[in-house]
Amino acid sequence: MNLKLLLAVTALATCAATAAPAGDSTAKPSPVKSSGYWPRPANTLTFTKDIAPIVWKNCAECHRAGEVGPFPLTSYPDVARRAKTICAAIDKGAMPPWKAAPVQRYHDERVLSAEQVGLIKQWAAEGAREGNPADLPPMPKFNSGWKLGTPDLVLEMPEEFSVAAEGRDVYRNFVIPTGLTEDRWLAAVEVHPGNRGVVHHVIVHFDTSGQARELDARDPGPGYGRGAGGIGLRGGGQIGGWAPGNDARLAPTGVGRLLPKNADIVLQVHYNKSGKPEKDRTKVGLHFVKGPVDQRWHTFPLVARLSIPAGDPDYVTRSTIPVPTDSTLHSIMPHMHLVGREMKVTATLPNGKEVPLVHVPQWDFNWQMTYAFAEPVKLPRGSRINMEAHYDNSSKNPSNPNNPPRAIRWGEQTNDEMCLAYLNFTYDGERLTKGQKVDGLSDILRDLGEQFRNTRKQK
Numbered sequence: 001m002n003l004k005l006l007l008a009v010t011a012l013a014t015c016a017a018t019a020a021p022a023g024d025s026t027a028k029p030s031p032v033k034s035s036g037y038w039p040r041p042a043n044t045l046t047f048t049k050d051i052a053p054i055v056w057k058n059c060a061e062c063h064r065a066g067e068v069g070p071f072p073l074t075s076y077p078d079v080a081r082r083a084k085t086i087c088a089a090i091d092k093g094a095m096p097p098w099k100a101a102p103v104q105r106y107h108d109e110r111v112l113s114a115e116q117v118g119l120i121k122q123w124a125a126e127g128a129r130e131g132n133p134a135d136l137p138p139m140p141k142f143n144s145g146w147k148l149g150t151p152d153l154v155l156e157m158p159e160e161f162s163v164a165a166e167g168r169d170v171y172r173n174f175v176i177p178t179g180l181t182e183d184r185w186l187a188a189v190e191v192h193p194g195n196r197g198v199v200h201h202v203i204v205h206f207d208t209s210g211q212a213r214e215l216d217a218r219d220p221g222p223g224y225g226r227g228a229g230g231i232g233l234r235g236g237g238q239i240g241g242w243a244p245g246n247d248a249r250l251a252p253t254g255v256g257r258l259l260p261k262n263a264d265i266v267l268q269v270h271y272n273k274s275g276k277p278e279k280d281r282t283k284v285g286l287h288f289v290k291g292p293v294d295q296r297w298h299t300f301p302l303v304a305r306l307s308i309p310a311g312d313p314d315y316v317t318r319s320t321i322p323v324p325t326d327s328t329l330h331s332i333m334p335h336m337h338l339v340g341r342e343m344k345v346t347a348t349l350p351n352g353k354e355v356p357l358v359h360v361p362q363w364d365f366n367w368q369m370t371y372a373f374a375e376p377v378k379l380p381r382g383s384r385i386n387m388e389a390h391y392d393n394s395s396k397n398p399s400n401p402n403n404p405p406r407a408i409r410w411g412e413q414t415n416d417e418m419c420l421a422y423l424n425f426t427y428d429g430e431r432l433t434k435g436q437k438v439d440g441l442s443d444i445l446r447d448l449g450e451q452f453r454n455t456r457k458q459k
Helices: 003-010 047-058 076-080 083-092 114-125 211-218 441-458
Strands: 153-156 161-163 170-177 184-192 199-207 237-242 255-259 264-271 278-280 283-288 298-303 315-322 327-335 340-348 354-360 371-379 384-391 420-427
Touching (some): 047 076, 076 083, 161 170, 170 211, 184 199, 199 211, 298 315, 327 340, 327 354
Antiparallel strands (some): 327 420, 340 354
């Protein structure tokens, strides 16, 4: 995301307010209006006492040296010189970057309260005073580099990959041996793109068959190409990924995803072109489960078909899937491309009650987040999970990559489209420590696929 450009554009707006001159004993409360906010007496707000706690908690994690924010917000001068820009970004809903409507409570919600918004806007309108340095709270201690702390195992692409300046998007698969001599359960997989300017997304797979190494050996240059259709082999599995705005989280206690011994990691990296030659060397950090594992972490992609006519301002597609066994839904990651406008994911319980899960009313391709429920959602057997997505393929959509608009179908290129909701869940009846394993939807579909392939071979 070109956040610097976004903020520069939104900075044309102002935090409109009229402030009484400093030192005026007759000064009245600032007329800054914000629903749910009662203005403080004029000229009493300061950065050190009132604003720094908000910025430290909600902005500084990304807006600091070496992180995704295009400029730091870690000092009074940093924030004061951009006060109006910050207000404009808040008004536009661009910052903090949180796209989900409040239909559920989620972990790590990046949402400012009406009180916090009012404080920032009044402070900016009144001249952005610094205040007493003694009032400044300490900066939070952020993990350096890896957000979840130092991984148990860090793996890196064997060498840099060169990305040409122009042309179609590139999909490249990079094979990295783990060197593991025993099976390990994964609590999280954290991806560090080497060059965020060209890395569109990363999907992390594992391979125990050796096929990925063979494909790599046949293809000159770093990694191997298989178009956009995956990593070119069956078996193994997907264990993680990264997209802009999507941070890794540790699995709940007693939950993990199995990584077999002697496995190779296969990074499928989707590269955009930036207009100039670039290089990338992406890393992945593996965090192991520290105790016994009782339940497996599953991911299932709920997919909807689409074929969007040119010029259609509100194309709608839907999909639904049954819940075959009592399950707990932990998080959802919606995914669309540039003409995506809105997505809703709901659950229909066996008694007919509808439960809202995720609603993204204004889709932003640059911030694709996984929404982890503060209280995981219980879904009894017989429930259904439903997805509805809206697309704006008109010329009035500023994000439309085509001018004039053209018909858009499913595809892996950025100017194609997708409709996915990745569902992350566990099976309630599974107790691996007691030898109780539950076959759910993913297992059923995998077995059916194997049966189908075996039947075709016999013919």
